[in-house]
Amino acid sequence: MRNTPHMLAPEHALLKNLPPHQRKRFETALQLIHSTQGSALAWQEVARRSAISPYHFHRQFTRVFNETPGSYLSRVQLQWAVSMLLDSPQRKITDIALACGFSSSQALAKALQRELQQTAKAIKVIGKSGTLDQVRSVLEPLAHHVPSNQNPLEIQLAENLPCRLEVLEERALHIERLPDISFEELCERLGDKLYSRAILTPVKLLDAAWEDCIQWFGSWCPVVTDSAKHKRVPAGEYLTCECYIASDMGYMAALEGMEKQAKRLDVCPDWDGLCVEQILEIDDSMTGGIVLRVEVPVRR
Numbered sequence: 001m002r003n004t005p006h007m008l009a010p011e012h013a014l015l016k017n018l019p020p021h022q023r024k025r026f027e028t029a030l031q032l033i034h035s036t037q038g039s040a041l042a043w044q045e046v047a048r049r050s051a052i053s054p055y056h057f058h059r060q061f062t063r064v065f066n067e068t069p070g071s072y073l074s075r076v077q078l079q080w081a082v083s084m085l086l087d088s089p090q091r092k093i094t095d096i097a098l099a100c101g102f103s104s105s106q107a108l109a110k111a112l113q114r115e116l117q118q119t120a121k122a123i124k125v126i127g128k129s130g131t132l133d134q135v136r137s138v139l140e141p142l143a144h145h146v147p148s149n150q151n152p153l154e155i156q157l158a159e160n161l162p163c164r165l166e167v168l169e170e171r172a173l174h175i176e177r178l179p180d181i182s183f184e185e186l187c188e189r190l191g192d193k194l195y196s197r198a199i200l201t202p203v204k205l206l207d208a209a210w211e212d213c214i215q216w217f218g219s220w221c222p223v224v225t226d227s228a229k230h231k232r233v234p235a236g237e238y239l240t241c242e243c244y245i246a247s248d249m250g251y252m253a254a255l256e257g258m259e260k261q262a263k264r265l266d267v268c269p270d271w272d273g274l275c276v277e278q279i280l281e282i283d284d285s286m287t288g289g290i291v292l293r294v295e296v297p298v299r300r
Helices: 010-015 020-035 043-049 054-065 069-087 093-099 105-116 120-129 132-142 153-157 183-196 248-264
Strands: 164-168 171-176 197-202 216-221 230-233 236-245 274-283 289-299
Touching: 010 020, 010 054, 010 153, 020 043, 020 054, 020 069, 043 054, 043 069, 054 069, 069 093, 069 105, 069 120, 069 132, 069 248, 093 105, 093 120, 105 120, 105 132, 120 132, 132 248, 153 248, 164 289, 171 197, 183 197, 183 216, 183 274, 216 230, 230 274, 236 248, 236 274, 248 289
Parallel strands: none
Antiparallel strands: 164 236, 171 216, 171 230, 197 216, 197 274, 236 289, 274 289
16 A cells, blocks of 8 residues: 655645635646746736636735745746756757746846856756755755745755655666656656656765766566666665655755654665665646655665
């Protein structure tokens, strides 16, 4: 039986205690925003389609999310662009700008300079050869913040990430070439086959350059003898969790939360082992997101 994933998407956390009728309206509004990524939809139009007057929408949205709907739209729009610059450095900057609702590459450049003091080319370089700390430096300013805490809400939600220690048997991955395409394109290409795939990363590389974090990609298969087409995942004790993430910042929060839980459980990562990541579910409602299972080998 699958464990209930821990929510690391701020929008879900902020809406969960609202009255059902109010939560439903905001869910509709968020789904409109996140499903029309490249359309530069104005917040007034979002309010109209969500059956809320602009005045009440602005007031209620600001109270719930600690930012105006206009600020939320601008921040999320830039978040999309930064994610594409990091994850798809081969894409043209103009194409990324238009795909995220900016009128031009110049409009994207102004937003990046204003909010991050970075250029699009510099962020592409970070995506290609930067460390996790450098990646975090461009993700954290665009994460969801609340006035009472300097840490992003994603980090706060991961503070008590429910993790378990599990003894897992030896497994093997049939290695496939990871296509040089965006995550959305990969999901569309593989469909339900994505759920039988996994990503393997040596634990010692989790703090390495962003592009080095994925070492092997493929599908599970019966354990086989050593082969260039297969990668063994040793049996042993693993720290595991299932979490729901909707952004790169959510992913980084999950890794940070697991590190804190390892210390609380008095275990440390096995630096010679392999971290396993597997997508269990893709959710296209509200903000969109994935349920991700992470397994980190540990030693006592």
